[in-house]
Amino acid sequence: MANSHSSTADAHGHAGDAHGHGDGEFAHPAPIWMLLAVFFALLVLTFLTVFQARFDLGDLEIVLTLFIATVKAGLVIAFFMHLLWDKPLNAIVILSSLIFVSLFLGFCLMDAKGYRNNLIMDPNGDLLEKSKPASQLVKTSN
Amino acid sequence: MTTEAAVHTDNHDHGHHDHPAWLAHHFDDAQQQFDAGKFGMWMFLVTEVLFFSGMFCAYVLFRNRNPEVFEYCSSFLNTKLGAINTGVLLFSSLTMAWAVRAAQLKQHTLLVGMLGATLGCAAVFLGVKAVEYTHKWELGLLPGKLYVAQVENAVHADHHYLRNVLIVPLIYTVIGLLYYLYSIVISSRLHRQIAGPVFVSGVCFFAGVLLGQYLESGDHGDHAAHASHSTSHGDEAGHDGAASSHSGTDVATANAATPPLTLVSDSSRLLNPDVFVSPVEQEIPRSDVNNQGMAGLFFSIYYCMTGVHAVHIIGGMVVIIWLIVKAARHEFHSQYFGPVDNVGLYWHLVDFIWIYLFPLLYLIT
Numbered sequence: 001m002a003n004s005h006s007s008t009a010d011a012h013g014h015a016g017d018a019h020g021h022g023d024g025e026f027a028h029p030a031p032i033w034m035l036l037a038v039f040f041a042l043l044v045l046t047f048l049t050v051f052q053a054r055f056d057l058g059d060l061e062i063v064l065t066l067f068i069a070t071v072k073a074g075l076v077i078a079f080f081m082h083l084l085w086d087k088p089l090n091a092i093v094i095l096s097s098l099i100f101v102s103l104f105l106g107f108c109l110m111d112a113k114g115y116r117n118n119l120i121m122d123p124n125g126d127l128l129e130k131s132k133p134a135s136q137l138v139k140t141s142n
Numbered sequence: 143m144t145t146e147a148a149v150h151t152d153n154h155d156h157g158h159h160d161h162p163a164w165l166a167h168h169f170d171d172a173q174q175q176f177d178a179g180k181f182g183m184w185m186f187l188v189t190e191v192l193f194f195s196g197m198f199c200a201y202v203l204f205r206n207r208n209p210e211v212f213e214y215c216s217s218f219l220n221t222k223l224g225a226i227n228t229g230v231l232l233f234s235s236l237t238m239a240w241a242v243r244a245a246q247l248k249q250h251t252l253l254v255g256m257l258g259a260t261l262g263c264a265a266v267f268l269g270v271k272a273v274e275y276t277h278k279w280e281l282g283l284l285p286g287k288l289y290v291a292q293v294e295n296a297v298h299a300d301h302h303y304l305r306n307v308l309i310v311p312l313i314y315t316v317i318g319l320l321y322y323l324y325s326i327v328i329s330s331r332l333h334r335q336i337a338g339p340v341f342v343s344g345v346c347f348f349a350g351v352l353l354g355q356y357l358e359s360g361d362h363g364d365h366a367a368h369a370s371h372s373t374s375h376g377d378e379a380g381h382d383g384a385a386s387s388h389s390g391t392d393v394a395t396a397n398a399a400t401p402p403l404t405l406v407s408d409s410s411r412l413l414n415p416d417v418f419v420s421p422v423e424q425e426i427p428r429s430d431v432n433n434q435g436m437a438g439l440f441f442s443i444y445y446c447m448t449g450v451h452a453v454h455i456i457g458g459m460v461v462i463i464w465l466i467v468k469a470a471r472h473e474f475h476s477q478y479f480g481p482v483d484n485v486g487l488y489w490h491l492v493d494f495i496w497i498y499l500f501p502l503l504y505l506i507t
Contacts, residue, residue, distance in 0.1 A: 030243050039236040082483075087180075090184045097187075120439055
């Protein structure tokens with residue numbers, strides 16, 4: 001790995017100017033230490049999220065879980081997907097999709113009470129009641 | 143001959159190959175080609191994110207409506223297997239990112255190795271997944287109306303789903319092995335570099351299956367806790383007489399030997415959604431959530447999300463094999479590594495989805 005150091009320097013040197021001219025070098029090899037650091041950070045966060053699941057944190061749990069997952073996702077996007085060194089247009093494109101996802105989920109949740117009974121197969125337990133047999137056998141399905 | 147010489151001097155003649163083979167003639171230069179490809183890939187990833195968000199929406203709505211179903215059903219998902227698979231996917235993301243670096247630096251052998259490692263990790267992931275799925279099928283933890291209510295004091299279903307699932311990977315591995323032997327016979331470096339990763343990934347799938355089986359069999363703690371919970375539930379109802387309570391304590395004490403949370407071993411019952419059990423022998427624990435409408439719906443969502451994710455893994459494996467072929471031909475260099483970079487972006491997105499799927503499905507307390 002003799003050229004790892006020179007390419008490390010390259011990656012940093014080119015990080016600022018993403019728009020080189022046509023025949024120039026536009027590759028920015030990610031330094032190995034950065035890839036490994038991100039990988040181990042992701043592993044640590046995975047252990048953390050498994051560890052926190054052992055405790056009953058109530059409503060805080062889903063918030064904490066999603067927070068850790070979002071930090072992990074951010075690390076993957078920023079470093080593994082190299083978005084920090086990418087064109088700003090690409091960053092806008094992918095981040096806008098996340099905004100639309102949050103709009104989608106948000107609006108669906110806003111009136112979720114309105115179609116609450118359409119969400120599951122047997123909201124009133126009708127099938128379950130009808131299926132209670134007089135015989136010795138109990139139907140475990142609806 | 144004269145026309146050919148004339149064409150050589152004309153840089154704007156698109157009918158002639160005055161550009162390198164790796165640069166498509168409609169691009170001005172390597173960077174424009176790379177940027178166009180990468181922008182297209184990001185657009186595709188946007189559609190992927192929105193595609194998965196539909197399933198996350200179903201998840202959010204149903205969990206918002208019936209959180210208790212998720213708590214109940216999540217106890218049937220093996221956290222250890224999920225965590226192992228998370229680690230495997232994260233490692234494959236590392237090797238994929240490293241592969242992009244190797245392609246940029248023309249480290250051809252390292253590139254093949256890194257792509258092979260990514261392929262192997264994908265296979266391990268699918269192997270563990272195969273154990274998870276087939277174990278659930280045996281328990282009757284099936285989607286929607288196929289769901290079989292979980293009852294105590296029953297025995298394992300007499301099915302061999304796993305054996306059937308292994309047929310296709312076995313064929314893949316044998317083909318990989320034959321191709322590898324062929325490449326040795328003709329002593330071709332190119333074919334050896336393609337066949338090696340393919341064969342190794344086949345072996346990795348079976349390694350994943352063994353790993354999954356080992357962890358699944360060592361998971362009696364979770365199941366026992368669950369069973370003792372249901373047993374106490376049954377005891378509360380306790381009108382069954384000596385035989386039932388005796389078997390109940392049997393389950394509580396002998397949980398290390400046999401997984402207690404199992405099913406009636408009549409194959410016709412598993413295939414038939416209308417399952418009947420005798421109330422004298424069996425109390426159905428948690429019947430409010432332990433039915434097709436509730437737990438069945440959870441497993442519909444579970445299979446849909448993880449299944450579509452697994453299909454993405456398989457698709458990723460196919461394109462990684464294509465990359466390995468190109469890498470073995472030494473096609474990549476600092477001006478042309480777009481395919482590796484773009485497949486890498488796709489692969490990281492698959493990892494990205496799993497980062498959310500794992501805690502949302504497996505880690506509900």
